[in-house]
Amino acid sequence: MAKQTYDESSFRVLKGLEPVRERPGMYTETSSPTHILQEVIDNAADEALAGHARNIHVKLHADGSASVTDDGRGIPVGLHPEEKIPVAVLAFTRLHAGGKFDKKAGNSAYAFSGGLHGVGVAVTNALSTRIEVEIRRDGKIHTLGFADGGEQVSPIDIVGEAGKQSGTRVRIWPDAKYFDSAKFNLATLERALRSKAVLLSGVAVQLDIEQADGSIASKSWHYADGIRGYLADLAGDAEPIAPLFSAERHVTEDGDYAIGEGAAWVLGWYAEGAPASESYVNLIPTSLGGTHESGLRAGVFEAVKSFAEHHALLPRGVKMQQDDVCGRMAFILSVRLLDPQFQGQIKEKLNSREAVKLVSGIVRDMLENWLNGHVEHGKAIAELAIRQALARQKSAQKIEKKKSSGVAVLPGKLSDCESEDIGENELFLVEGDSAGGSAKQGRDREIQAILPLRGKVQNAFEIDANQLYANREIHDIAVALGVEPHAPDAPDAVLANLRYGKLIIMADADVDGSHIQTLLLTLFYRHFPKLIDNGHVWIAQPPLYRVDVAAQGKGKPAKRLYALDDGELEAIQERLAKEKVAPNHIEVGRFKGLGEMNPQQLRETSMDPATRRMLRVTQRPGADEETRRMFSLLMAKGESGNRRTWMEQKGSAVEADL
Structure with a gap:
């Protein structure tokens, strides 16, 4: 060579x-x-x-x-x-x-x-x-x-x-x-x-x-009725349980938002066969949704929940959740934002955090007024949501019986979630007690559980499955998940007692954090492969930088931005320069680790589904042998010589944050 x-x-x-x-x-x-x-x-x-x-x-x-x-x-x-x-x-x-x-x-x-x-x-x-x-x-x-x-x-x-x-x-x-x-x-x-x-x-x-x-x-x-007629066309023969609700509101005075910012929307609830929903930002279709959709759902949920409570419609013991209200809802949402921030150049997902509060606020107010002005239609929508909640709770009771029949005791350091809905539940494996404390305070207690990890998990690549539980960290992870170690060819039934739909690795954005991620991925690949095969394992992407922009006068409130890496930081700084933001109004801070983030920052960047960034762990089709060979090269004890050679050849390709 x-x-x-x-x-x-x-x-x-x-x-x-x-x-x-x-x-x-x-x-x-x-x-x-x-x-x-x-x-x-x-x-x-x-x-x-x-x-x-x-x-x-x-x-x-x-x-x-x-x-x-x-x-x-x-x-x-x-x-x-x-x-x-x-x-x-x-x-x-x-x-x-x-x-x-x-x-x-x-x-x-x-x-x-x-x-x-x-x-x-x-x-x-x-x-x-x-x-x-x-x-x-x-x-x-x-x-x-x-x-x-x-x-x-x-x-x-x-x-x-x-x-x-x-x-x-x-x-x-x-x-x-x-x-x-x-x-x-x-x-x-x-x-x-x-x-x-x-x-x-x-x-x-x-x-x-x-x-x-x-x-x-x-x-x-040409649509004479605008988005209302469009949703009706998409629905075809499907009839909503109540008339479609359409409204529009835009900011008319300087304040927290710029004049002209706002949204137009139409909502419809369907007992069966709801059409697909669509959202747009300044006419750009956002096929992957984003913060504006999160704001819409939050506003709708709060309005329907308030209506149901005001009219005493909720049966005793029934706790309504957002999916109960929005699961059978179709919508067309068109948002106008002065400075929209998208995920990627093709603009499939909106990341602007201010859109959540903007959309949720105006939607909640206008929908709540409409529901109370059309009580019969409001009751039909609320009763559909209540039926969904009852069905969910009934399913959760079956899971509870299955779980309580086992003998395993959940680890004491696990802060469990309240919900029993496996599809919604999330378990965060968090590096360090300090970050674990912030994560506990910043989480959604309903669906998010926290398991702090003290130090690095043992390299499990060559550990026999029968000896895994000798390691306390691995034992706690397995018990919290409700899954036993298994082989790659095991049936999907080995996940029957899985307690969380998402298992999220949340480590520092540095070399040690990457090492912890690798050790955990080795554990799941070697001893819990069905978690990866079924898409349950995710990696959180906490940012390296926080950018605080001071208020720029009337109508230009202070804002906080986050950058995943140096490239994103440079792009943010370039955009702020284009916006004529003075350098002395910009403060850049670097996170040394998750432990430096307060609960609000950790929630905004890594935990809130509306604003976080995560990567799903998957295995490329047809790459089984290549993946197995790479794990063996990197993690097997007897491969130190080959590992050194590989590092000498490939080391220049690594972008490490040392």
């Missing part, structure tokens, strides 16, 4: 749009070019959301390209005052350039848009072989072009008179080498366009598909 050099020439600096082409999966969905087309569509939708466009037209051409046309203001073509480059060129060639920054300073072209990533159509350009842009603005028709993965190949030319017309037309030719399939996902595209029509009142949305024979197949969308 040739010896590799490591010197100054080993470093490579990626410039312009190179990072996108090097790692396209970090910036977009690579199964098809649908998402890079949606970036262009979202720009047209932002023009409509801002009140400047009334028509959005998408065309799929027979040659594999696609075009998006709107009748908005048209991208500015003049020189940027600082960069001295045409703004239209910046939009397509710079990852962090756009008209969606400086919102609070009043310098943004859009008060509400799909986030502050600032990489949208630049990613589209980077992953396309060619892009043609036509801009109608200030009475002129302007054109420019890009090719070869983002390079400008034609200057901005004036090619005609536009009269009073304005707008932008962008045609893209995706580069097939970056995608698993070169074809656009028609179902995803139609769903996205339909949602724009639903959420943009008065805007016409049309899709044209050019056929091989030159003919055009067209579809258009």
Whole structure:
């Protein structure tokens, strides 16, 4: 094997749009070019959301390209005052350039848009072989072009008179080498366009598909009743048990939230066959939900619970939970946020913590008023939730009988949860007593249990199953779970007495924490493999940094942000700089471990389902032998020589926080 050099020439600096082409999966969905087309569509939708466009037209051409046309203001073509480059060129060639920054300073072209990533159509350009842009603005028709993965190949030319017309037309030719399939996902595209029509009142949305024979197949969308009519269409023949409840409220005065922030929603409860729910943030579909959905469910739960208690509907001994109320509920939720924070560039999940309080507050107030103004409908909804609660408690009683029939005594240091619902219950294995104390105070006592671990668990890779319980930590983990050690080919019945649906490893974000994670994963892989096979094992991702931003005057309250690593910290600092936040108003703190977090911080970052980040532990299909070989190399006592060789060869690839 040739010896590799490591010197100054080993470093490579990626410039312009190179990072996108090097790692396209970090910036977009690579199964098809649908998402890079949606970036262009979202720009047209932002023009409509801002009140400047009334028509959005998408065309799929027979040659594999696609075009998006709107009748908005048209991208500015003049020189940027600082960069001295045409703004239209910046939009397509710079990852962090756009008209969606400086919102609070009043310098943004859009008060509400799909986030502050600032990489949208630049990613589209980077992953396309060619892009043609036509801009109608200030009475002129302007054109420019890009090719070869983002390079400008034609200057901005004036090619005609536009009269009073304005707008932008962008045609893209995706580069097939970056995608698993070169074809656009028609179902995803139609769903996205339909949602724009639903959420943009008065805007016409049309899709044209050019056929091989030159003919055009067209579809258009229009919903006279907005999201209410949309949910009714999704439900089809399914009838709600009460009339659909739709409402809308946005902030009108400066305070905790910016003027214009708020939500519109429609709710429906179904005894059988509820349609799938959908949520959006500034017109962006959030298929994985997020904090706005958590806020909606919290507000709905509190409103229905308050109504049931006020009207004395709850039977004695019945304790209503959120899933009892929301389990048979379908909703369409559209939220407007000034500065939405998403998980990842494709924006499938909202992470903005303030959205929980914003949405839950306005939904609770308006739904509670509606329920008390329509008592019969309110009772129907509450009674459906009560039936769900009774069914859940009946199921829990069966589990309790099974559990109480055993002889094992739960470990004394376990802080157990109150619920017996295995699907909801979570057990956190927490590194250290200090962090365990914070976790106990910050947990949801209803569904979250805490088991502190003192020190590192024994390496169980070569321990015989009959000798496992000689180790106190392993004994306590097994007894708390209610599962006995078993072989990989054991039936799923070995999990019959499992007490928690999620087993969450929560260790410090440092080398020692990673070691503890490895020892616990070794234990579960070697002696409790069915926990991994059935998706019960998770790893919490506590952040390394906390960023406190001081209040910026009226309407700009203080906020706290968290960064998982140095990369996220840099991105947050860059975004705050774009927002013109003064450096002396920003304080960055580093967590040395979980024990440094107070209960509220630990709950926000690692325990609250609405805001935490976790990774599910799975085994890649077909990789059984490779996984077994790697565990043996890393954890077996007789592999020290091979382990040293492997570390010498692979050590440079490790990013350790020492």
